[in-house]
Amino acid sequence: MFVMDLLEQLPPPGPDEALETLLSRDGVRFERIVSTGQASPPGFWYDQAETEVVVLLAGAATLRFEEGDRLIELRPGSLVEIPAHARHRVEATQADPPTVWLAVFFR
Amino acid sequence: MFVMDLLEQLPPPGPDEALETLLSRDGVRFERIVSTGQASPPGFWYDQAETEVVVLLAGAATLRFEEGDRLIELRPGSLVEIPAHARHRVEATQADPPTVWLAVFFR
Numbered sequence: 001m002f003v004m005d006l007l008e009q010l011p012p013p014g015p016d017e018a019l020e021t022l023l024s025r026d027g028v029r030f031e032r033i034v035s036t037g038q039a040s041p042p043g044f045w046y047d048q049a050e051t052e053v054v055v056l057l058a059g060a061a062t063l064r065f066e067e068g069d070r071l072i073e074l075r076p077g078s079l080v081e082i083p084a085h086a087r088h089r090v091e092a093t094q095a096d097p098p099t100v101w102l103a104v105f106f107r
Numbered sequence: 108m109f110v111m112d113l114l115e116q117l118p119p120p121g122p123d124e125a126l127e128t129l130l131s132r133d134g135v136r137f138e139r140i141v142s143t144g145q146a147s148p149p150g151f152w153y154d155q156a157e158t159e160v161v162v163l164l165a166g167a168a169t170l171r172f173e174e175g176d177r178l179i180e181l182r183p184g185s186l187v188e189i190p191a192h193a194r195h196r197v198e199a200t201q202a203d204p205p206t207v208w209l210a211v212f213f214r
Contacts, residue, residue: 001172001193006162007184023188025158028135028213030186051132055113055162055209057184065108077114077164079137079209081130086108102162102186104211106135 037095045087050105052082059099062091136212144202152194159189166206169198
C-alpha cells in the first residue's frame with residue numbers, strides 16, 4: 001500500500017523537471033512531476049504511446065496541443081486527458097512556488 | 108479529450124457524497140468525489156474488487172484500514188493506494204470548505 005503527501009518533500013530545483021514514479025500497478029503508472037519554470041524545447045512535441053491524465057496539484061502551467069493549436073491553462077485542480085499520440089508540449093510552468101503534477105499513464 | 112477544473116462547479120452540499128465519473132478509458136476510471144462532512148456508516152467497510160488510488164485536492168479526510176487498524180489523515184496533495192479488497196472506511200471528511208477527491212479505479 002502506497003501513501004505519500006505529494007506536496008511535501010519536493011526535490012530541490014534543478015535544470016530539469018523532477019520525475020518520480022510513485023507506483024506502477026496492472027499497467028497503470030502514477031508519476032509525480034515537479035516543474036520549476038521548465039518548458040518543452042522550441043519545436044518539440046510529445047507523441048506518446050500511452051494515454052496520460054494529468055492533474056495539477058500546485059503552481060501553474062500551460063499545455064499546447066498541436067491539433068487546433070489549442071492552449072490549456074492549468075491551475076490547481078485542473079485535469080487534462082492527453083490521448084495517446086495527441087501531440088502536445090509544455091509551453092510554460094510556474095517556477096516558484098514549484099508546479100506539482102500528478103500524471104497517470106496507461107494503455 | 109477531457110478537460111475539467113475539479114475545484115470548480117462543485118455540486119451543492121447534500122446528505123450524500125457527490126460522485127461523478129469523469130472519464131473511463133481502457134479499464135481505468137476517474138471519479139471526482141465531493142464530501143461535505145459525510146463518513147462511512149458505523150461498522151461499514153468498503154471491500155472493493157478494483158484497486159483505487161485517491162488523491163485529496165481540497166479539504167481534509169481520515170481513512171481507516173481494517174488491517175492493523177491503520178488511520179491515515181489526508182490533506183491536499185495526499186495520495187493513498189487502496190489495494191483491491193483492502194477493507195477500509197471513511198472516518199471523517201471536512202464539510203466546509205468541501206473535501207474534493209480524485210479517485211482512480213482499475214483492475
